[in-house]
Amino acid sequence: MNEEYRALMHRSEVAVSVELQTQDMTLNIGPQHPSTHGVLRLVAQVDGERISSVEPVIGYMHRGYEKLAEVRTYAQMTALVNRIDWVSGFASEVPFIVAVEKLMGIEPPERAQWIRLILTELFRISSHMVFTSSYPLELGATTPLFHVLRERERVLELIEGMTGGRFHPNFNRVGGIKPAAGGGKTQKKVSMDIPEGWLEATRAAMERVLLSTEQSDTLVTGNELFKARTVGVGVIPGNKAIEYGLSGPNLRASGVPFDLRKHEFHLPYDQVDFNVISAPGGDCYDRYWVRLQEIRESVKIVLQAIDKIPEGPLRAKAPRVLKVPKGQIYVRGENPKGEFGYYLISEGGQKPYRLKIRSTSFSNLSILPWVLKGALVPDLVAVMGSLDFVLGDVDR
């Protein structure tokens, strides 16, 4: 009796004596799959419907932002950074610009800061609405998608009316917000200040957004089937979330009420009143619920900001050619998906020496193998959707 045979016999005996065991099947989910939100691949070992392990394979969308940053000037980089997380472009522009401003010692005027705040919150609403619309779709409910996206369109119209872009505003400049186009002598001075009627339109749109959250409540939040699919599914306890670097609504849904808007004040968040939403459960339902409530909080912030926006200039004096003095800085902000930060190293030139991008979804996704161990295939979809990642943000 040779060794191999003996080992085989032993294995089969163990298998029989423990329970009827089946061989695990490798299930490739993605890179092209309806619920991966882009090109993400999950190599899952499944035993029937039960997942024994999941290995996410990422990098299909790796665009090398950190390398690109080294060959681009600061102004050119501003146009790129809003494409990292494309559903909340403005929110990822702000920390980068603030990092450059701080290194250069420039303080943007107040009005610009408030405009930044309003636009950040509008993008937060837009991003969360993408989530609240597409998440029920993962669970098979198609209708919320249309009702929520219909109202999101109004937010996008506002963003476009202000910045000219729907997704990639490229509206921040070092020292303030986007100036008049050109700077020539002949030019009629076109300022990129708030267009007439925009503030009123914002108020009206916020009403619609609130209405839309109520519709979401009717269609999704209270739905018993939705609850059956999400309550208690994909539980991430707070300490695990912290260990894996989860941030934003994912962290807050795990019972850790940490919101950078209450700690980092490069935008005047200290002058507006809002609540940090958190939920104790750490399951898919809480992650959904936290985002839905955050839309309401953001509406509150926007409405307050509209009333508080001061008069004044839009741009501090900044050199036309940005030469950033030598130094290192880390600036982070509360992106709709969590902590979004830039570690900027300047060696004193027109281009960054090194730009480390702390993208939120990368960390948020890294918990997937841990949380999916032992889940069912349908739960995989539910959990993956509830983490609300954008593949551009994962792969950078």
Added chain:
Amino acid sequence: MITGWFWADVIVKVILALAAMIGMALVAIYAELKVMSHMQHRIGPYYAGGRWGWAQPFADALKFIQKEDLVPEGADSTVFRAAPYIVVAATFATFVVIPFSPSLVARDLDLGVFYLLAVSSLTTLGVLMAGWSSANKYSLMGGLRAAGQLIAYELPLALAVVAVVVQAGTMSLVGIVEAQAAPITIGGLSISLPFLLTGQIVSFVIFMVASVAELSRIPFDMPIAESELTMGYLTEYSSLRFTMFFLGEYAAMISMSAIAATLFLGGYWIPFVSETALLYFGPFILIAKISLLVFFILWIRATWPRLREDQLQDMAWRWLIPIALLNVLVIAFFKVVVF
């Protein structure tokens, strides 16, 4: 007794039933597109065929058909090719016994209900064949889920029908309709009511839940589950075979609704319409009832999310089957003791 007329009769009936099935399936597809899109606050099909995009299902079918008919490399070619035929044939076979009017029925079998239950389950065999033979893991899982669903839901479905059969005292579908048309006397008042209103409401709910599960439509569409298994057992199908599955799915929806309408809503019969009028209007009455039930199924799809396979099993074994058993007991008790 097999004469030339027999075959002529059979051929005419087959063609008629086939035409009815395909026509109604196309209408159901169109209805789904339109109903869902309006519930989602959008227009839906608009251009095909001119007004309101009425030709969209035809356009879809034409588009599907002109695609290349692919058979995956590792597939069991014979089984893979045969599966859609089984699905369509099984669905088609159910139309044979459904009475559209007192006289318009392809074959009024004595064991009509029994035949229906047997034949409608064959659909799942086709689905299982498709899932297994596709050599695709998604398809396999979809097929297995479909099989699991069949086992879980065949029982409550049958039990709900048993309750009706007990009350009607016959297994012939025409007989069941006539039993509903027969007047019952309650306190000196003689009225005739469909079974839904005479004590079969529980059976009706169970029947509808089970038939939605058997049709694998939302909230029980796990065998297809686009966001999980891409398209389940349909993943590898294309061209004509996909079209057949597609049509079969909607035809099954029609046939299930027709069965439910016959068993619980009185089929081609409604109160206060004379026997002779029923001969002519019976089909329209039945179709109206079918439309109502189909609309309900579409409506559910446009609103609810999907359950999980284990939750479905849980629901079937822990709730529906005991309730259905109890229901049969109660009905039998009333039938035997009270009336």
Added chain:
Amino acid sequence: MPAPLNKRSRFAFPGLWKGMWFTLKYLFKPVPTVMYPQEQEVPVPRARGVIALDPEACTVCMLCARECPDWCIYIEGHKEPKAPSKPGGRARTQNELDRFEIDYSLCMYCGICVEVCPFDALYWSPEYEYSTHDVADLIHGKTRLKDWLETVPEPPALEPQGESS
């Protein structure tokens, strides 16, 4: 705090029925869809649709081509002698624009070129209907870019409290 559970209801599964009622209501509501080719939404004046060029204003300073992050602007020019501004003055040269092309298959609509142009030769136009079947047609030359100039809208009026006041 998690969401409050549904209050007791006369029906089982109130959430399911509420949702059904919601979708039923929408079945009979008029649809807000804009039927695109027949109807068109008017884009906002600031919309970044396509870049228009005023070739008269361009001095071939190359600033836009240099600042473009995607390197999608191609400019060629030559110097041309020009009559002195006053009789007996110094002969001057003027830059003539020969080629100005924007490759819209590369362009990412960041607007840096419009912003850096010191002579107001570039403008944003909200036009967006210039998709083609051929990627080569997305390279818009001087004349095509000039045609867009007509579509450049007046900038929107501003809220009163801002910089301009």
Added chain:
Amino acid sequence: MNDQPDATEPLEEEVRDPYLEYGTALAERLGGRAVVEHDTIRIYVDRSNWVETIRRARDEEGLDFFSWLTGIDWSKDVEVGDTVAEPDELEERFEVMCRLSSVEGVAGAHFIAALPKDDAVIDSITGVFGGAEWHEREAHDMFGIEFTGNPNLSPIYLPEGFIGHPLLKSYPLLAREVKPWPGTVDVEDMPPEPEEPAGGGEA
């Protein structure tokens, strides 16, 4: 944690930098060298203490939120990117940088270990923070830094069989090499600087 910097508190008349105070104290306790600029605390530690420092920062200092980990290539041999202002002051080295912060306030620090280029090996901190696995894999991809103890140091971003480490300064960026810069045509000088905005001119 009372020694966390409090950003909400307005600075007093004499310039008191809470970040500087917190950073130096933190470095003292953990046994490193602190550099604080622009409210960014950098703590340089020896690579032999790497895992230990991270563990102590988590357990003793309350910096339990693992934010990110990356590498930096300090190089004179620059193929790509901006030239360094004073290249001679630069020491050729890799740095591994890890940011830890707290989920209760603004406290946070960047821990940095320098590695010689010919021996870019450091212990993995996956034992301390499970989330570090992906970040270490990324740094391995991008810089070729070895993390001993990482359970799965396979490429995360790069495709199979990719040669080279893209974020090295010596790694050329092909997209910028194959196409000539359209801005190189010889033309007139820049126009005079307009009055506004003031500042530096075109180089």
